[in-house]
Amino acid sequence: MPLVRPHIRTLNPTDSLEALTQLLHAAYASLAAQGWNFTAVDQSVEVTRSRLAGAQAFVAESGGRLVGTVAVRGPKPAGETYIADPPPPLYTTPGTAILSQLAVHPDCRNQGVGERLLDAAEAWARSQGHARIAxxxxxxxxxxxxxxxxxxxxxxxxxxxxxxxxxxxxxxKSLSAEAAP
Incomplete structure (x- = not known):
């Protein structure tokens, strides 16, 4: 049965973080198979919640099912950690948005879902006045x-x-058409 073209929208408070975490696990499984222990490979629901704190999350939904996601936020304040580490200086630079947790369910890959999620995240970063996205x-x-x-x-x-x-x-990436990173 063909999937309905996914609808891109903001993550709602009523969306299941359990379902979002399961989506992340499914999307990152192929990376885990290559030996790369990305956080999203096996993060808990609490880590998902923590990573979304202060971020704007977008989801792709198809037939009532979450099939993609991305999060974007402004720079980290001084002293705030990035997962468990101090963030690199780039992630604390004013005017720099941070992109994370881009994921598309394996069943929905190669259909432009990831590109549409990135478009939404970049548009949000521009609308918030950020000049760059990292x-x-x-x-x-x-x-x-x-x-x-x-x-x-x-x-x-x-x-x-x-x-x-x-x-x-x-x-x-520079978010202005004229400048390069």
Missing amino acids: LDTAKPALALQQRYARRGYAPVGEVQWHGKTYASVLML
Whole structure:
């Protein structure tokens, strides 16, 4: 049975964080199989809730089921942690939004859902007055880096998060048409 084209909307307080966490686990399972212990591979519902604190989350919904998600927020205040680590300076720079937890259920990949979620997150960041948007991904995950590069994200540094089996690449995109990262 073909899926209904997913509708992109903001995460509602009535949405199930259990269902959102299960979506993250399903979407990140292929990365776990490659030996990359992204937080979303096995995070608890409490970690999902914590990662969404202060963020605007968007979801893709199809037939009443969450099939995609992304979160975006402004810069971290000084002293706030990023999961359990101090954030890199990029994540505390005024005017820089932070993108996280992009996930599309394996059943819905290659249908433009991820692009539409990124469009929503970037539009939100612009509407909040942010000049740039940043993210991090596993350094060995070349396909993910290439995907972000096609959208205008450029590598600007690296970070080693505590407990991760890989180093991460920090990527940045200018949200103005004229400037480059």
